[in-house]
Amino acid sequence: MSQGGGRRARTLNRAFALKRHSVLPGFGWTLGCTLLYLCLLVLIPLSLLFFRTAGLGWSDFWSAVTAPRVAASFKLSFAASGLGAALNAVFGFIVAWTLVRYSFPGKRLIDATVDLPFALPTAVSGIALTTVYSRTGWIGQLLEPLGIQAAFTPVGVTVALTFVGLPFVVRAVQPALQDLDPEAEEAAATLGAGRWQTFYRVILPTVMPALLTGFALAFARALGEYGSVVFISGNMPMRTEIVPLLIVSELEQYDYQGAAAIAVVMLVASFVILLLINLLQWWGARHQRREGV
Amino acid sequence: MLRPKHLARSTPIHSALALFSACSLSGCGGVEREEPSRNAGEARSEQVILLNVSYDPTREFYREFNQAFAEHWTGVTGATVTVEMSHGGAGKQARAVIDGLAADVVTLALAYDIDAIAERAGLLPANWQSRLPHNSAPYTSTIVFLVREGNPKRISDWDDLLKPGVEIITPNPKTSGGARWNYLAAWAFVLKREVSDLSKLGDPGYAADIARAETKARKFVTELFRRVPVLDSGARGSTNTFVQRGIGDVLLAWENEAFLAAEELGPDKFDIIVPSISIRAEPPVTLVDRWAEAHGVREVAEAYLEFLYSPIGQRLAAKHYYRPVYPQHADPEHLKRFPDVELISVDEVFGGWQKAQGVHFADGGIFDRIYTQ
Amino acid sequence: MFRALTARGALATAPSRVVTRERAPVRWLLTGAALAFLGVFLLVPLVAVFAEAFRKGVGAYLASFTDPLALSAIKLTLLVAAIAVPANLTFGLVAAWLVGKYEFKGKSALITLIDLPLAVSPVISGLIFVLLFGLHGALGGWLAQYNIQIIFAAPGIVLATMFVTFPYVAREVIPLMQEQGCEEEEAAISLGAGGWQTFRRVTLPNVKWALLYGVILCNARAMGEFGAVSVVSGHIRGKTNTIPLHVELLYNEYNFVAAFAVASLLVTLALVTLALKTVVEWKSRTAQTEFLPDLHNRETPDEDRTAEHLQDVWQLQGAQ
Numbered sequence: 007m008s009q010g011g012g013r014r015a016r017t018l019n020r021a022f023a024l025k026r027h028s029v030l031p032g033f034g035w036t037l038g039c040t041l042l043y044l045c046l047l048v049l050i051p052l053s054l055l056f057f058r059t060a061g062l063g064w065s066d067f068w069s070a071v072t073a074p075r076v077a078a079s080f081k082l083s084f085a086a087s088g089l090g091a092a093l094n095a096v097f098g099f100i101v102a103w104t105l106v107r108y109s110f111p112g113k114r115l116i117d118a119t120v121d122l123p124f125a126l127p128t129a130v131s132g133i134a135l136t137t138v139y140s141r142t143g144w145i146g147q148l149l150e151p152l153g154i155q156a157a158f159t160p161v162g163v164t165v166a167l168t169f170v171g172l173p174f175v176v177r178a179v180q181p182a183l184q185d186l187d188p189e190a191e192e193a194a195a196t197l198g199a200g201r202w203q204t205f206y207r208v209i210l211p212t213v214m215p216a217l218l219t220g221f222a223l224a225f226a227r228a229l230g231e232y233g234s235v236v237f238i239s240g241n242m243p244m245r246t247e248i249v250p251l252l253i254v255s256e257l258e259q260y261d262y263q264g265a266a267a268i269a270v271v272m273l274v275a276s277f278v279i280l281l282l283i284n285l286l287q288w289w290g291a292r293h294q295r296r297e298g299v
Numbered sequence: 300m301l302r303p304k305h306l307a308r309s310t311p312i313h314s315a316l317a318l319f320s321a322c323s324l325s326g327c328g329g330v331e332r333e334e335p336s337r338n339a340g341e342a343r344s345e346q347v348i349l350l351n352v353s354y355d356p357t358r359e360f361y362r363e364f365n366q367a368f369a370e371h372w373t374g375v376t377g378a379t380v381t382v383e384m385s386h387g388g389a390g391k392q393a394r395a396v397i398d399g400l401a402a403d404v405v406t407l408a409l410a411y412d413i414d415a416i417a418e419r420a421g422l423l424p425a426n427w428q429s430r431l432p433h434n435s436a437p438y439t440s441t442i443v444f445l446v447r448e449g450n451p452k453r454i455s456d457w458d459d460l461l462k463p464g465v466e467i468i469t470p471n472p473k474t475s476g477g478a479r480w481n482y483l484a485a486w487a488f489v490l491k492r493e494v495s496d497l498s499k500l501g502d503p504g505y506a507a508d509i510a511r512a513e514t515k516a517r518k519f520v521t522e523l524f525r526r527v528p529v530l531d532s533g534a535r536g537s538t539n540t541f542v543q544r545g546i547g548d549v550l551l552a553w554e555n556e557a558f559l560a561a562e563e564l565g566p567d568k569f570d571i572i573v574p575s576i577s578i579r580a581e582p583p584v585t586l587v588d589r590w591a592e593a594h595g596v597r598e599v600a601e602a603y604l605e606f607l608y609s610p611i612g613q614r615l616a617a618k619h620y621y622r623p624v625y626p627q628h629a630d631p632e633h634l635k636r637f638p639d640v641e642l643i644s645v646d647e648v649f650g651g652w653q654k655a656q657g658v659h660f661a662d663g664g665i666f667d668r669i670y671t672q
Numbered sequence: 673m674f675r676a677l678t679a680r681g682a683l684a685t686a687p688s689r690v691v692t693r694e695r696a697p698v699r700w701l702l703t704g705a706a707l708a709f710l711g712v713f714l715l716v717p718l719v720a721v722f723a724e725a726f727r728k729g730v731g732a733y734l735a736s737f738t739d740p741l742a743l744s745a746i747k748l749t750l751l752v753a754a755i756a757v758p759a760n761l762t763f764g765l766v767a768a769w770l771v772g773k774y775e776f777k778g779k780s781a782l783i784t785l786i787d788l789p790l791a792v793s794p795v796i797s798g799l800i801f802v803l804l805f806g807l808h809g810a811l812g813g814w815l816a817q818y819n820i821q822i823i824f825a826a827p828g829i830v831l832a833t834m835f836v837t838f839p840y841v842a843r844e845v846i847p848l849m850q851e852q853g854c855e856e857e858e859a860a861i862s863l864g865a866g867g868w869q870t871f872r873r874v875t876l877p878n879v880k881w882a883l884l885y886g887v888i889l890c891n892a893r894a895m896g897e898f899g900a901v902s903v904v905s906g907h908i909r910g911k912t913n914t915i916p917l918h919v920e921l922l923y924n925e926y927n928f929v930a931a932f933a934v935a936s937l938l939v940t941l942a943l944v945t946l947a948l949k950t951v952v953e954w955k956s957r958t959a960q961t962e963f964l965p966d967l968h969n970r971e972t973p974d975e976d977r978t979a980e981h982l983q984d985v986w987q988l989q990g991a992q
Binding site for chain 3: 028047
Binding site: 350352355358383384385386387395397398399400401419420533535536539542543560563564593 | 802805806807808809812815816819821823824906907908909910911912921923924925926928
């Protein structure tokens, strides 16, 4: 009995132990501090959003987030973010490829500037993009004769969202391309595959997890973007109003619950993308491990 | 409904959080602003700080007026007063005050926004509008058209806005006070044209006529907003879009904003067109009792608002293209700039702001339906 | 068939570099496309800021910075960064030690929580503090009783900035601590060193470059935050306007030269951040190859490095 009990206690102990044993000190207070900080700064404020929305009731919540104007802004936000992320996936891949494989003057400089949208405050990106892409701006002038109006249309929104998501694909794909085994390509070539075939059959599948992660990151970032879009979008209800802008607009009409409801939907979308990215990273790691074996 | 319960349940955590924030951050200026003003109540030589939360196009006017008031106040009491300003779209500003932006006075674009502060936050009494003369509006304004130089699209009245190929710039009525005046001015123009005598509006005998006129008015504003390519959230944003970005053929603007834009950004580039009929916009001012008292600046704040009605205040208002309520104090040179125009008030056509807001601008109101149909 | 392929392949393989490269025109085309894309989306807007800022000459440019409103915006921004960055630095180190050195239940959930502010729209980040501290927020009534101003004052701006920038240091240091494991620390402890001593002498030197980079990035984000700060600021001139908000204010007052001049200050900050980042990356690479050549080659297989890079990218992503 005593022996059995002891074993059971040990098993229980192992099953419910908060952490694996470590000789390093400080687990307790670092855990405490981290949780406290997280709670104060993140969890409590964010949970308020849900509390505020809970006051609405399900049917009110549903009608708040499916009102035509809200639905249109969701459509625009998702479409423009998706399009921007897709543009970044294609061109970001080309940029990464160029930076990894080729050499040309000023390459280091170009490599460093790719990160600019990370470091540049969005308000600055906003006024700069609006200046450049408006009808009288440097690029807007060139687009005008083609019948394309960029600023204050969904095109402008997409431009801004492409800008903010630009570094993600490049930075995700770059290391994957660097780590690519040249032997695989050589083998493919040896087997008679053309360059395109090698790319399509050998390189792309290997880099795919990284590319998808980059896409998801660019998408997530674009979805929440506010500062740079607000200047260039034109804020037309049903046409160029993105979701974060709509939240601000609801606030200005004193509709806190409506704003909170839309925010909750956005928050859930962020959660899902976060989850997806974690899955992709796990998949990427597994993929590479399998390649390595 | 949920809030009090929630508050009661989690007070310890919340107070801990507040304590945390207050302790760790109190050194950085958050409570700084109350200290000098509180002292001011006791010792007159101290510096007094007032916060005036205003709407978009008043920047230039209040910059000069604040200086004049500071001189005046020092002359009267010996104390120095600094007036801090916050500008933005009227809706955004009222929202900030409701959420706790501790304004001592608010000077907004329309009475509805101050009503909202009284109603939702209870920071001032509901009868605030009767506390100062002229419905608490020391100056009035109206809506005019700003067009490109030489008026290439030949726009002379509201009707011309719907000519083919005309692009109109206005802010969003949901968030901008000025834009609500724009919208109501257009509506009033159609009603006036259809029924000619506005006194018929309340008369049940003309109900059919009025219904017909309102259908036309609705069609008119719908068409009008269909021609708007950019809907900024505030009046200043719209002026920038029109002037700086070169978008649109006509800007529906506050009279003072139009004059200012034409003056500051090139008198040779824009013309001001005055329509046959426009709306009498009365941007009201009032004391926010709750904060003025908390800061101990009620007396200064009241003097500040009254100073708006003084000869100096009136003269400065006219100088910055606001129509003074006491034109006798203004410089005749300034007055000459205001064109004669038939002005209709909101009460005449819409039966007051509360009603206008509910019918036209509330969620699901007529303005929303322009876009969702 | 198979034989034919290998035969042809064998012929073509001779210089092995050639088969894994594209023809020159393709190379030029791809390089051109990459440069054009970066040019249109990155460089042109960047140049535009400076072009607009210097439109009326150097004098007007410099005059924009002597305006008391600009100065107070710069002061407030520095103050906000001076509070938010050290706070997040401390938190980042504590969290990195926790996540990097211990195995415990719910660790991945904790990491996701640390990441969360990166995925939240900045507008929502501002909104939650309005819901918390606003007059009608959960704490608003209580704060109003004591006339404590949190939002629409510096504390609110600091809190919103802390929220937005708080994962940067942690996310920079965590992967490195995880990769380095605990052997060195355990050795130090077994030799009788105290916990604090071990941290200071063993752990800190190992992560210093990542830490520095995290701080630089956190600082750039803290100074440039717009969306969240805009919701909680109240826009009181000369009082609660940070540099990005001051840019917006100038822009709305037809003062375009000054707006772009102040914006160019932030652009310069961004460029300095990128330059420092490049230096730090280079330093850390040389440091790693100098001191930990074996560790890097042996214990960091490719998949780890890729995962780590992906994390790099992820932590950079910050909704502003």
